[in-house]
Amino acid sequence: MSQPAMINRYRWYELVAIYCGIFVFLAFILAPFVEGFLVSLKPLGLLFSSPYKFWPQNGSFAAYKSMWVSVPGFARYIFNSFFISSIVTAIVLVLVVPAAYAFARFKFRGSGALLAAFLAVNMFSGAVLLIPLFRLMRSLGVLNTYFAMIVPGVAFLIPSAIWLLRTYMMRIPRELDEAAFVDGASHFYTLRRVILPIAMPGITVVAITTFIGSYAQQFIFALTFNSKTEYMPLPVGLFAYFGRQEVIWNELMAASFVGIAPAVILIFLMQRYLVAGLTAGAVKQ
Amino acid sequence: MGQLNLNRVQKFYGTFEVLKGIDLEVRNGEFVVFVGPSGCGKSTLLRMIAGLDETSSGDILIEGKRVNDLPPVKRGIAMVFQSYALYPHMTVFENIAFPLRVERMAEEKLKAKVENAARILHLDQRLQQKPGMLSGGQRQRVAIGRAIVREPKIFLFDEPLSNLDAALRADMRIELAKLHRQLQATMIYVTHDQVEAMTMADRIVVLNAGEIAQTGAPLELYHKPANTFVAGFIGNPKMNFLPVTCKGVSDAGVEVDYKGQTAIIPVTPHSDLVGRALTLGVRPEHILLGTGDLSLTVRPSVIERLGAHTVAYAAIGGEGENFCAMLPGTAAIRPEEVVETGIRTADCHLFDEKGIALERRVELTDIDLGVLDPAAA
Numbered sequence: 294m295s296q297p298a299m300i301n302r303y304r305w306y307e308l309v310a311i312y313c314g315i316f317v318f319l320a321f322i323l324a325p326f327v328e329g330f331l332v333s334l335k336p337l338g339l340l341f342s343s344p345y346k347f348w349p350q351n352g353s354f355a356a357y358k359s360m361w362v363s364v365p366g367f368a369r370y371i372f373n374s375f376f377i378s379s380i381v382t383a384i385v386l387v388l389v390v391p392a393a394y395a396f397a398r399f400k401f402r403g404s405g406a407l408l409a410a411f412l413a414v415n416m417f418s419g420a421v422l423l424i425p426l427f428r429l430m431r432s433l434g435v436l437n438t439y440f441a442m443i444v445p446g447v448a449f450l451i452p453s454a455i456w457l458l459r460t461y462m463m464r465i466p467r468e469l470d471e472a473a474f475v476d477g478a479s480h481f482y483t484l485r486r487v488i489l490p491i492a493m494p495g496i497t498v499v500a501i502t503t504f505i506g507s508y509a510q511q512f513i514f515a516l517t518f519n520s521k522t523e524y525m526p527l528p529v530g531l532f533a534y535f536g537r538q539e540v541i542w543n544e545l546m547a548a549s550f551v552g553i554a555p556a557v558i559l560i561f562l563m564q565r566y567l568v569a570g571l572t573a574g575a576v577k578q
Numbered sequence: 579m580g581q582l583n584l585n586r587v588q589k590f591y592g593t594f595e596v597l598k599g600i601d602l603e604v605r606n607g608e609f610v611v612f613v614g615p616s617g618c619g620k621s622t623l624l625r626m627i628a629g630l631d632e633t634s635s636g637d638i639l640i641e642g643k644r645v646n647d648l649p650p651v652k653r654g655i656a657m658v659f660q661s662y663a664l665y666p667h668m669t670v671f672e673n674i675a676f677p678l679r680v681e682r683m684a685e686e687k688l689k690a691k692v693e694n695a696a697r698i699l700h701l702d703q704r705l706q707q708k709p710g711m712l713s714g715g716q717r718q719r720v721a722i723g724r725a726i727v728r729e730p731k732i733f734l735f736d737e738p739l740s741n742l743d744a745a746l747r748a749d750m751r752i753e754l755a756k757l758h759r760q761l762q763a764t765m766i767y768v769t770h771d772q773v774e775a776m777t778m779a780d781r782i783v784v785l786n787a788g789e790i791a792q793t794g795a796p797l798e799l800y801h802k803p804a805n806t807f808v809a810g811f812i813g814n815p816k817m818n819f820l821p822v823t824c825k826g827v828s829d830a831g832v833e834v835d836y837k838g839q840t841a842i843i844p845v846t847p848h849s850d851l852v853g854r855a856l857t858l859g860v861r862p863e864h865i866l867l868g869t870g871d872l873s874l875t876v877r878p879s880v881i882e883r884l885g886a887h888t889v890a891y892a893a894i895g896g897e898g899e900n901f902c903a904m905l906p907g908t909a910a911i912r913p914e915e916v917v918e919t920g921i922r923t924a925d926c927h928l929f930d931e932k933g934i935a936l937e938r939r940v941e942l943t944d945i946d947l948g949v950l951d952p953a954a955a
Contacts (some may be wrong), residue, residue: 468663471630476677476728477651486679490667 333357333546340542357551360544363534366522370530371552374511377439377526378556381446381507382500385454388447389499390492393458394484398470408459411452423517430518441518442526446507453506454499461495462488497563508556527552580641580654580731580764581606582627587636589622589788596622598788599636604732604766604781609758611767613775614785615811621736623785624768628657628734640731651680653732656725660737662717664709664724670696671705674723695723698760715746719753726761735767739774751777772812776800784808801940806933809859815889815902817927818865820858824851832928832936834858841871845928845936859927862889865903867911870920876901877916883908890917 296302303311332340334352361367396404426445430436435444465488473483489496512528519525531552534545582604589597597619604610612620625631627638629650637644645653656677664673672679674695678688696702699719709717718738725733738754739747755778758765769775775782776796784791784799784807791811792804803809809817822834831844834856843858865874876892883889888909894901903919911917928936 466661466663468659468661469665472657472659472663472724473676473680475628475630475650475655475657476724477649477680478676482680486676487665491665 329546329549333543333550335543337541337543356543356547360534360541360548360551363541363544364530364548366525366533367530367548367552369523370525370527371555373439373524373530374508374527374552375555377442377446377511378504378507380439380443381450382504384443384447385450385503386496386500389451389454389458390489390496391484392451393455393462394488396455396459397462397465398467408456411455414449415452420513423513427517437519437521437524439524442511442514442524445514445518446510449510450503450506454503457502458492458495458499461498462492465491501560501563504556504560580604581639582732582764582766583637583639583642584623584627585637585639587623587626587638588634589619589626589631590634596788597626600790602783602790602793604764606764607762609755609765609767609778609780610783611769611775611779611781612783612785613769613772613811614791616770617787618785619788620768620770620785624657624734624736624766627732627766628655629653630657654730655732655734656728656730657734657736658718658721658725658738660740662709662721662741664717664720666709669706669708670701670712670720670723673709673720674701674705674727676724677728691727692723695726698726698757699723713746714742715750718742718750722754722757731764733763733765735765737769738767740769740771747774754778772814776812782812784811786811802935802938803859803927804935806857806859806929806935809927809929809935813861813863815862815904817859817861818901819899819929820860822856822858822928824854824856827851831923831939832856834928836872839872841923841926843923843926843928844939846939847936848930851930855931857929857933859929860921860925862902862904863887864921864925865905866920866922867905867909868918868920871923872921874901874919874921875916876903876919878903878911878913881911881913 328347331347331349331352333356334354335349336351336353336355339346339350395401396408427436430441435441469487469491470483473487478486508527511526515524515526515529519529531545531548534541534548582602584600584602587597587600588595600623612623614620622631626633629645629648633646638646640653640655650657665676668676671692674692675688678691683691692705693702696705699722701716701719701723704712704716704720709720712720718741721738735754739750742750751774754767758778767774767778779796781793782796782799783793786807792799792808794802799808799812803812803817806819810819820836822836824832825835825840826833827847828842831842832847832851833840833842836858874894876890876894878890878892880891881888882891886907888905888907888911890903890905890909890911892901892903893899905911924940927938930936
């Protein structure tokens, strides 16, 4: 059996402490998911049985079928969420990649002030600006459209994306730009042929965080700027399971899991591009 | 084709003058090395010639054409960076082809050129690999290949070997010298390593604090350094400097007094030297065991035995300055044991109070034929 490296050797009580720590925090993150999943397996009638049973008796996946019947538009909500987040991510990337390159490479007046301003904007939660945004959307006449959910999403996600990608791009050796410049390449050629491929892991990180960020912030924008059912994204769509009399908890939980599935799959696929050490061999470190 | 002229070239960073009016002519096909300690402005000067850094004032001319405001690609130069600056996501082929792709050269012609460059640099077998899989020396060759394919008028090298280990550096030095002969191109090479400078250069430009301290062939700098800076910088170990006073001046040279001993140093005197404090310079390799025209009794504190040489260090005169002697072979000396050493006046250098050399009466052609005139070699 191979021994771990000297730096990775721990005494038994250190290992116990490490795993206890991990368990405590994991419990807080994962317990709601486990509970949610178990609820989705239970028949509605047994949910409020007393004493409460944690493990489902005669559990089944029935809720995963009936959820499509109870809320017929659910597939549309998933699509909306996916659609809005994808468009937001695409727009953010198109805008942020050249911007981050500029912030990382060029010295121009006000670049420091702009970056500071981006950070400051990030500190406002979207909720603070909801009413002014609502008035703006109303006077532009774009309430109750995809546009109303996409544009504020993009606006709020750009600052953090620029910060993330700028930091990544600053780690790409400047000599690569200079070498390309000496060989006659324009800035756009250099960006496209040299910087973009090397920055791919950074861009993937930005894409994933933007996608997740957009997924998370949809709720508040959709709730305020949209009242049309057909444009509802998933987080708002889940409210459909809140009936007047009762909440269909098991279907709600099932729907939650189904709803996030496409995003989870997409992120797993994108993770492949997070290859570390892609700059190996560029310059002598 | 690759003639370079610098006319009073200056560079300021804010109010700080990095380069103080550099005048230099580099002839076509010459291998010129800029050498100097860190911060002397040698890399800045190279980057200005390349077009990466702005020139504050003065003119840079390539083939008689002022290029100050032209981008690098229009100057007809190619540059090899210290860090190689290879594109990690591209194969060796694409790395070398990059400048040609920028030009949108036809695929067939491009392929021929890249393969030709790869053959010169022995990279034929590596064309489909990524830089990450190559060794340091191979990476540096790829970087040189990228410069070759453009067929520039002038090659610029910014400390290209300083990231390699000692053995590889010696190999690459020889390869670069061969490449220079093969391509017959003008090359300007920046280094802080005087061995690289001495071995490869047709002409060395020694820079000190933003000024040219001396320009000349390698052996010219070694035998006739113009000032104490060049004398101390060229040669390893460093030249020893001894304080002397001038006793008299004659046709034979300058008579100096060192701690009661007098000797006549064969140099061309200035007027008005008598009675002044001068600096006597003698290289460690010119110190002899036993007696010479001047003798010194020293007690070595450290002795380094390198096989071919024995290097002895001793403190003399109480100034704390190390006196260094490099003796051939395995010398019969021991640490902390007093030893008698001597200096021949013919080996001595003499500098005035400002550190400017009094010209030695040695004919460089006696030392090495063709040093002064490369055409005669």
